[in-house]
Amino acid sequence: MFHRKKQSDLADLIRHASLIIWDEATMAHRHALEALDRTLRDITNIDDFFGGKNIVLGGDFRQVLPVVPNGTRSETINASLIKAPFWKNVIKINLMNNMRAINDCLFADFLLRIGNERKILLKKI
16 A cells, blocks of 8 residues: 555654644545545554544635546535545534734635625725
8 A cells, every 4th residue: 555665764754653734635635635544554554544643634615625627516525525434533623713814803804705705895006
């Protein structure tokens, strides 16, 4: 399964990792995450989700879904992370405060309107 030797330095580094972070995971095809799951199980010899590793999957489903060339809506949804077999075991945490926009109320409102698909009016400067 693992294309490199299971005794390589990379495999050893992965075995010693206590946390793996995948940012913008909502944009990735679920097959990529399923491949990571199989690879980690193979490297660690632990038959548990992601080889027993803690995985943080960051992203916002309101932004960009996986790209399926010439795909239908249902094919795009099926490629999404929520259709992966391990999704039912994922602990979901919703972040409520945008720390970048905490001191800029106009920008924070702008971001929320984009996320909630509300009409955005741009003024010329």
